[in-house]
Amino acid sequence: xxxxxxxxxxxxxxxxxxxxxxxxxxxxxxxxxxxxxxxxxxxxxxxxxxxxxxxxxxxxxxxxxxxxxxxxxxxxxxxxxxxxxxxxxxxxxxxxxxxxxxxxxxxxxxxxxxxxxxxxxxxxxxxxxxxxxxxxxxxxxxxxxxxxxxxxxxxxxxxxxxxxxxxxxxxxxxxxxxxxxxxxxxxxxxxxxxxxxxxxxxxxxxxxxxxxxxxxxxxxxxxxxxxxxxxxxxxxxxx
Ligand SMILES: Nc1ncnc2c1ncn2[C@@H]1O[C@H](COP(=O)(O)OP(=O)(O)OP(=O)(O)O)[C@@H](O)[C@H]1O
Ligand SMILES: [Mg+2]
Numbered sequence: 001x002x003x004x005x006x007x008x009x010x011x012x013x014x015x016x017x018x019x020x021x022x023x024x025x026x027x028x029x030x031x032x033x034x035x036x037x038x039x040x041x042x043x044x045x046x047x048x049x050x051x052x053x054x055x056x057x058x059x060x061x062x063x064x065x066x067x068x069x070x071x072x073x074x075x076x077x078x079x080x081x082x083x084x085x086x087x088x089x090x091x092x093x094x095x096x097x098x099x100x101x102x103x104x105x106x107x108x109x110x111x112x113x114x115x116x117x118x119x120x121x122x123x124x125x126x127x128x129x130x131x132x133x134x135x136x137x138x139x140x141x142x143x144x145x146x147x148x149x150x151x152x153x154x155x156x157x158x159x160x161x162x163x164x165x166x167x168x169x170x171x172x173x174x175x176x177x178x179x180x181x182x183x184x185x186x187x188x189x190x191x192x193x194x195x196x197x198x199x200x201x202x203x204x205x206x207x208x209x210x211x212x213x214x215x216x217x218x219x220x221x222x223x224x225x226x227x228x229x230x231x232x233x234x235x236x237x238x239x
Pocket of ligand 1: 016017021022041042043046047049200
């Protein structure tokens with residue numbers, strides 16, 4: 001059984017500043033259900049732009065993004081954002097006036113769960129990221145690594161089939177970042193989610209099942225790990 005989403009990005013372009021900045025130029029990629037892929041590239045190469053488009057936080061100028069057979073441009077994306085995708089940002093984006101336990105519940109609001117049910121699920125998620133003891137702490141009193149773990153728990157609030165993580169270890173020291181990655185890998189394995197992880201760190205990228213890069217607005221480098229270039233194997237999934 002896989003709870004992971006299939007993601008097909010086909011020829012997506014996105015420009016800013018009236019076309020002066022071409023962040024993405026017919027970028028394409030496919031993610032299999034449950035796949036763990038990393039995305040690297042120089043600063044400004046369009047990594048966050050691509051993640052924001054896949055997460056329906058922004059709209060492409062052209063091209064298509066289809067998740068589990070449904071095109072993202074088909075109107076109201078709020079249900080998709082709430083239920084299908086989880087997002088972990090480089091800076092944790094937690095609400096400072098809410099406790100860890102309350103922050104994790106934010107994506108659950110308005111989705112029919114009772115308060116007791118929300119609290120139960122949020123406690124379970126905080127337990128999964130090893131923060132049961134800090135449930136009532138405010139973000140300002142948490143360490144950077146702890147904040148990112150709360151942010152991961154929040155991203156999992158509605159059991160997404162796709163997790164998009166934009167440099168979730170970028171602001172952490174390497175030991176703390178390594179712990180965060182191990183947690184992410186474990187949670188992905190247990191849930192079978194599809195994960196797309198943006199990172200500027202090659203060592204981090206190499207831990208994914210497949211490493212993708214962004215160059216000149218396009219996705220490059222698609223060989224599944226263990227398949228040297230040119231060896232027979234599955235057909236390339238990136239055009
Ligand atoms: N809202 C925006 N308005 C104008 N330009 C933007 C906007 N968002 C991104 N850009 C530009 O698009 C390009 C791609 O930006 P993006 O944030 O996707 O890069 P990135 O690969 O995530 O970089 P980094 O590694 O520094 O996070 C950059 O030149 C950036 O300045
Ligand atoms: Mg970025």
